[in-house]
Structures are given as C-alpha cells and as structure tokens.
Amino acid sequence: MNQTPIWLGETMLTLPNWLISLAVFAGALAVAIMAHRIIFTIVTRFVAQMDLFWRSLVARTQGPTRFAVITIALGFAASLSPLTSGEAALIRQILLLCFIALVAWIATTALHIWTTVYLRRFKLDADDNLLARKHVTQTRILRRVGDILIVIVGVATMLMTFDSVRQYGVSLLASAGAAGLVVGLALQPVLKNIFAGIQLAVTQPIRIDDALLVEGEWGNVEEITSTYVVLRLWDWRRMILPLSYFIEKPFQNWTRDNAALIGSVMIYLDYETPIDALRAEAERIAAATPLWDGRVVNVQVTDFKDSTMEIRILVSARTAGQAFDLRCTVREQIVAFLQREHPRALPRLRADTTPDRSAGRAEAAPARERTAH
Structure with missing residues (x-):
C-alpha cells in the first residue's frame, strides 16, 4: 500500500x-x-x-x-x-x-x-396577438428541439470518450444493415414527432393560444411540447394530441390569420315577422355591447320552412370567445324584443276556423224538405 x-x-x-x-x-x-x-x-x-x-x-x-x-x-x-x-x-x-x-x-x-x-418583446394578452403567437410558437418548439439535440450530442460525446464504445460505434456503422432498420422502426414515433415539431415551427398551422376545432371539441392551444400538443377545451378539460396529428389530419383553426371571427345566429320566426324592425334591433344590440368590433352586423332571410322562415343574423367580434358571448347576447335580446314588441312573430301553429258552407247547405236541404212535408 x-x-x-x-x-x-x-x-x-x-x-x-x-x-x-x-x-x-x-x-x-x-x-x-x-x-x-x-x-x-x-x-x-x-x-x-x-x-x-x-x-x-x-x-x-x-x-x-x-x-x-x-x-x-x-x-x-x-x-x-x-x-x-x-x-x-x-x-x-x-x-x-x-x-x-x-x-x-x-x-x-x-x-x-x-x-x-x-x-x-411579444405580449400574448393583447387583442391582436397574431404576431406574438407566431413568434412564441416558433421559439418554444425550436427551443425544445434544441434541448433534445444538445442532450443527444452531449451523450454521444460522452460515449465517444470510451474506447470500447467508440469501437463498437464504428463496427455498428460498418454493419448497420438490419440493426439500423430495427432501430429506425423502433424510433419511428419519436422521430416522427420531432420532425413534425420542426415542420410545425416552420409552417405554423397552429400557434400558442390558437382557437381550434378538433375532433368535435373547441378549445385553445395551451402548450406545444416536442412530442404533443395540449388543447385547453372550453370547459377546462385538456385534450392531448401528438404533433403528427396536425400534419396528417384536418382540423379547424379559427385564428389562423386573424383573431376576429364572424358569429352566426339562426332563428326561426313566423311569416308575419317585420324584417326591417328585426334588422334595426339587431344593429342596436350590436352597437350597445362592447363585444362587437364594429365591422359586421347583418340580418337575412336565408330559407323558408313549412310554417316558419329561417333568419340568419351575422355579428363579428375580435376573438373567438367574444364571438361566442356576442352570439348568446344577440339570441337573448332578440327573443326578448320579439316577446315584448312583436309576439305574433314567434313560431305558432295555425288552425283553420272558417265554417264549411257547403256542408251547412247540405244539412239545411233535408231540413227544408221535412218542413215542406
């Protein structure tokens, strides 16, 4: 010793x-x-x-x-x-x-x-946050991809400091036939999501805080990781989707180029409804609420049914959430206006109460004959 x-x-x-x-x-x-x-x-x-x-x-x-x-x-x-x-x-x-x-x-x-x-430099809480969402999404995805690459390079460099591992790596590269195929198949889901993340960062079909309609569910993009996307639904649930989903499958992006949206309100009313009065009331309701962005308000008769006519009211708002709230406000106040001012405009069933005169004459003829006898 x-x-x-x-x-x-x-x-x-x-x-x-x-x-x-x-x-x-x-x-x-x-x-x-x-x-x-x-x-x-x-x-x-x-x-x-x-x-x-x-x-x-x-x-x-x-x-x-x-x-x-x-x-x-x-x-x-x-x-x-x-x-x-x-x-x-x-x-x-x-x-x-x-x-x-x-x-x-x-x-x-x-x-x-x-x-x-x-x-x-970018604020997501602004009304028009399209540019901020674009840069935040790109930066976060590329940062996660960068973290993965740094870890891979660091671990590879550590392994290459050992002679046995370096020699094994050279021999593996020299005979990387079936082994390379097996490794590629095993890592396919991981590599698929990594490349999908890079593609999402470059093309940006979705961004942070985008309003999406996916699988029949509406929500906002809360987080984009290196392998999956977290969608915060309207009722605070979370939907987890792989990155490759947004490359391979269709979905609706309500805030792709602009956060403003046009909301539609469908209402079915009687044929006696005064359309001009209804149009004036819709414009008054939109002007009175801060949810309206001052761009679009329109009332049109879009179809006729057997006993009602279909009326569509269009109103625009700055964001998807405000558009939903504005549609609800328009529905409530339009129904209240019709109940108060034009109750006959609400849908109702009609019954023909006019007497049948031909039947009356047929019944009166036998009576006259009995009187004559």
Missing part, C-alpha cells in the same frame, strides 16, 4: 495515499461549494436592484456556475493528490465527462435565456 509521511510538529504520521487523496478531494469540494455560495450571494445582492433580465440571468446560472466551480476545484485537487497512474486516468475520465456535461448544461441555459429575452 502506498503511504505518504505527514509531519505534525515533531511527530511524523504515515497515511495511505487513498485517504490523503480522499481528504484533498473532500476539502476541494467543500471550498468550491463555500466559495460559490459566497460569490453567488454577493452577485445576487448586486443585481437585486437591476433589471429583471439580470436577476433572471443570475438565478438561471446558479446551477451551471456551481458545477463549473466544483469541476475546476476537483481538477486542482487531482493535480495535488498522490494518485497512481490508474487512479489519475480514472479521475481525468470523470472530469472530462463533467466538462462535457457542463458545456451541454451551459448551452441549454444559454438557449433558454436567449428565448426568454427574445420573447419579452
């Missing part, structure tokens, strides 16, 4: 090298953690009164900076420790893996910080 003499005053102690190395690494680790904590506390207090960007930057880099300080400290400890050649090679391999992981972590953090700074 390798031993190293340690002088304590006039006394000499002989300790094994592994114990000395362990003490050196433990001390380096403790010093690194303490130094990072002190420096991070000072930096946090320094940026406390600064802009939100700098506070977020410091908060997001806490983990990577701590890991970097620990890696550097362990590297110095490795150079000071009495290690054998095998132990030194193992420590260098571990530190190399730590350095690769640190680079991947820093790249991921930098990507998140950049996307956060970029998206600060």
Whole structure:
C-alpha cells in the first residue's frame, strides 16, 4: 500500500495515499461549494436592484456556475493528490465527462435565456396577438428541439470518450444493415414527432393560444411540447394530441390569420315577422355591447320552412370567445324584443276556423224538405 509521511510538529504520521487523496478531494469540494455560495450571494445582492433580465440571468446560472466551480476545484485537487497512474486516468475520465456535461448544461441555459429575452418583446394578452403567437410558437418548439439535440450530442460525446464504445460505434456503422432498420422502426414515433415539431415551427398551422376545432371539441392551444400538443377545451378539460396529428389530419383553426371571427345566429320566426324592425334591433344590440368590433352586423332571410322562415343574423367580434358571448347576447335580446314588441312573430301553429258552407247547405236541404212535408 502506498503511504505518504505527514509531519505534525515533531511527530511524523504515515497515511495511505487513498485517504490523503480522499481528504484533498473532500476539502476541494467543500471550498468550491463555500466559495460559490459566497460569490453567488454577493452577485445576487448586486443585481437585486437591476433589471429583471439580470436577476433572471443570475438565478438561471446558479446551477451551471456551481458545477463549473466544483469541476475546476476537483481538477486542482487531482493535480495535488498522490494518485497512481490508474487512479489519475480514472479521475481525468470523470472530469472530462463533467466538462462535457457542463458545456451541454451551459448551452441549454444559454438557449433558454436567449428565448426568454427574445420573447419579452411579444405580449400574448393583447387583442391582436397574431404576431406574438407566431413568434412564441416558433421559439418554444425550436427551443425544445434544441434541448433534445444538445442532450443527444452531449451523450454521444460522452460515449465517444470510451474506447470500447467508440469501437463498437464504428463496427455498428460498418454493419448497420438490419440493426439500423430495427432501430429506425423502433424510433419511428419519436422521430416522427420531432420532425413534425420542426415542420410545425416552420409552417405554423397552429400557434400558442390558437382557437381550434378538433375532433368535435373547441378549445385553445395551451402548450406545444416536442412530442404533443395540449388543447385547453372550453370547459377546462385538456385534450392531448401528438404533433403528427396536425400534419396528417384536418382540423379547424379559427385564428389562423386573424383573431376576429364572424358569429352566426339562426332563428326561426313566423311569416308575419317585420324584417326591417328585426334588422334595426339587431344593429342596436350590436352597437350597445362592447363585444362587437364594429365591422359586421347583418340580418337575412336565408330559407323558408313549412310554417316558419329561417333568419340568419351575422355579428363579428375580435376573438373567438367574444364571438361566442356576442352570439348568446344577440339570441337573448332578440327573443326578448320579439316577446315584448312583436309576439305574433314567434313560431305558432295555425288552425283553420272558417265554417264549411257547403256542408251547412247540405244539412239545411233535408231540413227544408221535412218542413215542406
């Protein structure tokens, strides 16, 4: 066993090298953690009164900076420790893996910080948020794809540091016949959604907060991940759909180019309904509510039924939600107006109460004959 003499005053102690190395690494680790904590506390207090960007930057880099300080400290400890050649090679391999992981972590953090700074210019809570939804959707999808690529490259780089794995990879590439086909088939769903995510980010058939009609359900796009889409339905349920669904199947996007929509109200009324009065009332209702965007209000007779006529009222609103509320408002107030002002306009069944005179004459003839006799 390798031993190293340690002088304590006039006394000499002989300790094994592994114990000395362990003490050196433990001390380096403790010093690194303490130094990072002190420096991070000072930096946090320094940026406390600064802009939100700098506070977020410091908060997001806490983990990577701590890991970097620990890696550097362990590297110095490795150079000071009495290690054998095998132990030194193992420590260098571990530190190399730590350095690769640190680079991947820093790249991921930098990507998140950049996307956060970029998206600060766009507000999703605006009435006309088409441009904001476009950039938010693109940035979030590409950020998730970037995270996946960083992880794949980082793991691949770590594996390539081992000679056995590198040689296995070369032999696998040299004979990648059936094995490549099997791996491709196994990863088909994952790769399919990854490429679908890239296609969605470029073409953007859907965006964050888009109003969609999918599988007979209406809702807004709440989240787009690297593999699936979360649709927040009108009753607060969540519909989860794979990314490939929006590439392969048809769906309705109510806010593709513009958030404004035209809502329709269908009502069936009697033929005695005064259309001009109904049209004037619809215009008054639309003008009186803040839900109307001032663009479209129209009343038309679109069809005739056996006992009623079909009337369509069109009104426009700024968003899909406001269009739905506006349609409900128009329905309620139109019915109240007809009940109050024109009750005969409401649908009703008619019965012919006119007496049948021919039947009356037929009954009167026998009576006259009996009187004559």
